Amino acid sequence: MSTIEIKTRKGTFYPGKVMCVGRNYEEHAKELGNEVPEFPIFFMKPSSNLAFSGAEIEIPPYSDNMHYETELVLLIGKNLKNASETEAEEAIIGYATGLDMTLRDQQDLLKDKGHPWEKAKCFDNAAVVSEFTLKEDLAEKTNSKASENFSGSEGFSGSEDFSGKENRSTQNNLPISLDSRIILHVNGEVKQNGPLRDMIFKPAAIVAHLSKMMTIEEGDLIFTGTPAGVGKVNSGDKLVGQVENLHHVSATIL
Numbered sequence: 001m002s003t004i005e006i007k008t009r010k011g012t013f014y015p016g017k018v019m020c021v022g023r024n025y026e027e028h029a030k031e032l033g034n035e036v037p038e039f040p041i042f043f044m045k046p047s048s049n050l051a052f053s054g055a056e057i058e059i060p061p062y063s064d065n066m067h068y069e070t071e072l073v074l075l076i077g078k079n080l081k082n083a084s085e086t087e088a089e090e091a092i093i094g095y096a097t098g099l100d101m102t103l104r105d106q107q108d109l110l111k112d113k114g115h116p117w118e119k120a121k122c123f124d125n126a127a128v129v130s131e132f133t134l135k136e137d138l139a140e141k142t143n144s145k146a147s148e149n150f151s152g153s154e155g156f157s158g159s160e161d162f163s164g165k166e167n168r169s170t171q172n173n174l175p176i177s178l179d180s181r182i183i184l185h186v187n188g189e190v191k192q193n194g195p196l197r198d199m200i201f202k203p204a205a206i207v208a209h210l211s212k213m214m215t216i217e218e219g220d221l222i223f224t225g226t227p228a229g230v231g232k233v234n235s236g237d238k239l240v241g242q243v244e245n246l247h248h249v250s251a252t253i254l
């Protein structure tokens with residue numbers, strides 16, 4: 001298996017599968033002329049398509065319309081099956097900013113025929129990710145304000161909502177703020193800019209739903225869909241994306 005190594009303080013993770021959600025932002029579904037879905041629409045990329053930030057992406061010769069899609073990526077920290085949303089949230093241990101590169105012309109052809117999307121979604125470096133941020137580090141980073149509410153002090157005990165089953169600091173299990181925005185610059189110009197709050201299915205709901213389909217394994221990654229503003233890339237373009245408070249992801253189109 002050829003995949004990336006995700007090194008964190010909690011160990012090194014080897015993604016076995018990359019699950020992606022389609023049409024998870026209403027405005028994006030509409031911009032492509034799609035209905036807003038009732039259930040999450042999942043598709044997969046092989047883990048060998050993964051690349052870290054800084055990747056150079058070749059446009060396959062059978063496409064004349066490669067698009068960027070900037071997304072929040074979830075890192076799963078333990079095996080999960082038939083999970084509740086609370087269990088799902090606990091299993092999400094980190095986040096990255098990701099680029100789900102898509103051959104829109106191929107996807108349109110395949111969609112018209114009712115065929116699977118792989119040819120549009122799976123190619124080398126089609127899934128680019130930034131460095132990962134552990135949830136607990138994110139909490140420390142963004143919680144200087146929230147600490148007034150959640151008390152970072154040792155004596156904290158009012159923990160129904162966030163403490164989970166583990167006897168750890170309450171802050172460790174806080175998910176990323178839905179006020180965080182996904183922003184993409186192409187050659188320095190802003191092309192995508194929308195808050196995570198606009199996701200139709202939020203991370204815990206996505207993971208819980210997926211875990212009812214199949215076991216989600218430690219190290220698996222989940223791309224959670226893109227906000228509106230997707231567009232074509234051209235040779236020489238430099239993409240720089242960021243979900244606020246996470247690392248940047250960059251890529252160059254060859």
Ligand code: ZN
Pocket residue numbers: 020021022069071100223225226
């Ligand atoms: Zn996508």
